[in-house]
Amino acid sequence: MKFVSTRGQTEPVGFSEAVAIGLAPDGGLFLPEKLPNLAAHLPQWEPLGYADLAFEFLRLFATDIEPATLRGIVQKTYGTFGLADTLAPLRKLDDKLHVLELFHGPTLAFKDFALQLLGNLYGHQCAQRGQGINVLGATSGDTGAAAIHGLLGKPRTAIFILYPEGRISALQERQMTCTGAANVHAIALDGSFDDAQRVLKEIFGDSEYAAKHRLSAVNSVNIARVLGQCVYYLSAWLRLPAADRGSVEFVVPTGNFGNVFAGWLLHRMGMPARGFKVATNRNDILHRLFNTAEYRSEAVQPSLAPSMDIQVASNFERFLYYALDENPTRVRPVMAQIKATGAYRFDVLNKATFSASRATDEEISGVIRRVYGQHRYIVDPHTACAFKELNPARTSVVLATAHPAKFPDAIRAATGQTPAHPALEALKARAIVKHRLPADAAAIKAFIAQHAV
Ligand SMILES: *Cc1c(COP(=O)(O)O)cnc(C)c1O
Numbered sequence: 438m439k440f441v442s443t444r445g446q447t448e449p450v451g452f453s454e455a456v457a458i459g460l461a462p463d464g465g466l467f468l469p470e471k472l473p474n475l476a477a478h479l480p481q482w483e484p485l486g487y488a489d490l491a492f493e494f495l496r497l498f499a500t501d502i503e504p505a506t507l508r509g510i511v512q513k514t515y516g517t518f519g520l521a522d523t524l525a526p527l528r529k530l531d532d533k534l535h536v537l538e539l540f541h542g543p544t545l546a547f548k549d550f551a552l553q554l555l556g557n558l559y560g561h562q563c564a565q566r567g568q569g570i571n572v573l574g575a576t577s578g579d580t581g582a583a584a585i586h587g588l589l590g591k592p593r594t595a596i597f598i599l600y601p602e603g604r605i606s607a608l609q610e611r612q613m614t615c616t617g618a619a620n621v622h623a624i625a626l627d628g629s630f631d632d633a634q635r636v637l638k639e640i641f642g643d644s645e646y647a648a649k650h651r652l653s654a655v656n657s658v659n660i661a662r663v664l665g666q667c668v669y670y671l672s673a674w675l676r677l678p679a680a681d682r683g684s685v686e687f688v689v690p691t692g693n694f695g696n697v698f699a700g701w702l703l704h705r706m707g708m709p710a711r712g713f714k715v716a717t718n719r720n721d722i723l724h725r726l727f728n729t730a731e732y733r734s735e736a737v738q739p740s741l742a743p744s745m746d747i748q749v750a751s752n753f754e755r756f757l758y759y760a761l762d763e764n765p766t767r768v769r770p771v772m773a774q775i776k777a778t779g780a781y782r783f784d785v786l787n788k789a790t791f792s793a794s795r796a797t798d799e800e801i802s803g804v805i806r807r808v809y810g811q812h813r814y815i816v817d818p819h820t821a822c823a824f825k826e827l828n829p830a831r832t833s834v835v836l837a838t839a840h841p842a843k844f845p846d847a848i849r850a851a852t853g854q855t856p857a858h859p860a861l862e863a864l865k866a867r868a869i870v871k872h873r874l875p876a877d878a879a880a881i882k883a884f885i886a887q888h889a890v
Contacts, residue, residue, distance in 0.1 A: 445765025556587025574655030628876030
């Protein structure tokens with residue numbers, strides 16, 4: 438299986454290469470050259486456990502990795518999540534309403550499903566090439582923690598995560614700084630998240646330095662993340678009563694459009710479903726897109742669901758590619774205009790089974806209270822966005838993207854309950870190890886050079 442760039446100016450590459458380079462050199466995102474048709478596989482996959490299902494699905498794409506090796510990578514990945522039946526439980530709240538809990542991984546957020554896999558794929562590549570890798574990223578919260586836990590203690594790898602000192606939650610900081618692993622370097626910058634991103638850009642902009650230290654970016658666009666996320670949709674779909682499968686709507690808390698895109702891609706490969714609802718917080722660029730056919734970035738506003746405080750949906754380009762008939766010469770001018778002006782208006786936007794909703798902070802609190810009252814079930818502020826406008830007549834699967842214990846203040850304010858999780862409590866007893874550095878590329882580069890593998 439080859440992977441092509443959405444912008445069509447990169448030679449098609451194999452799976453391992455697409456994973457290693459992340460972003461295509463022409464600035465586009467990788468997608469499979471031709472999507473497999475899953476219709477014939479679905480009945481055979483029904484009895485499989487999660488890791489076996491992940492293996493059978495991923496082997497259709499990772500054709501340049503020996504099947505036995507790939508099976509090992511996948512088993513190692515999903516073995517860390519605990520027992521098979523607690524990996525991605527599908528909870529039934531009422532006859533039509535199911536919640537797919539994706540927060541039982543090491544950092545208690547759905548990003549673990551993709552970043553644990555990516556970490557093991559990197560580990561495999563390092564071993565195969567006999568070369569180390571230094572992963573660098575900037576985070577305002579969840580992605581940094583999930584990326585760190587994907588690489589924790591892996592040989593020949595080091596990870597450097599920049600974050601703004603004092604501007605992420607105490608629990609998020611603990612998840613990154615209390616790992617005890619020697620290959621993890623949490624760098625608290627004196628500055629804002631924008632400063633951290635600026636420094637990151639500057640470091641990657643020095644291509645000689647980046648090549649010398651074999652730097653790789655943590656980003657939300659790696660194709661392995663998308664494919665890794667497809668598996669939990671498949672797993673949920675296969676556990677629904679057969680009569681509900683074709684009419685189910687997946688409702689997905691959305692920021693970068695990565696999670697919901699994975700489900701939609703699976704639908705394109707032949708998994709029947711009624712549709713996919715993009716649930717945003719007050720940063721509603723995608724809600725506006727699907728309701729007005731205009732994509733327009735605005736200033737980011739902080740919200741109760743911080744991992745969705747995004748106004749540039751990185752994975753949107755992948756949807757665009759399909760919406761424009763898989764024609765990269767049509768994708769390029771649209772992306773160029775978005776880059777130049779921050780906006781694009783479609784004459785006709787083929788919404789292709791997508792719909793959208795948005796929730797303000799007040800609505801998020803209201804939903805948390807209502808769902809707790811109706812079902813005695815506590816949802817985190819991200820998941821709450823998805824409960825905003827559920828259609829009770831329809832079979833819905835809501836994707837729960839984070840454990841409520843990660844956001845105790847918002848939950849307490851809404852319900853009076855304070856959710857806890859033993860893994861988070863355990864962190865409170867451990868030492869914080871972080872490096873305070875100025876938001877200055879030269880200082881960070883010197884630090885990386887000293888600690889790189
Ligand atoms: C990252 C994140 C999201 C948004 O996912 P995207 O793939 O960026 O759309 C939603 N909820 C939580 C808890 C997250 O960490």
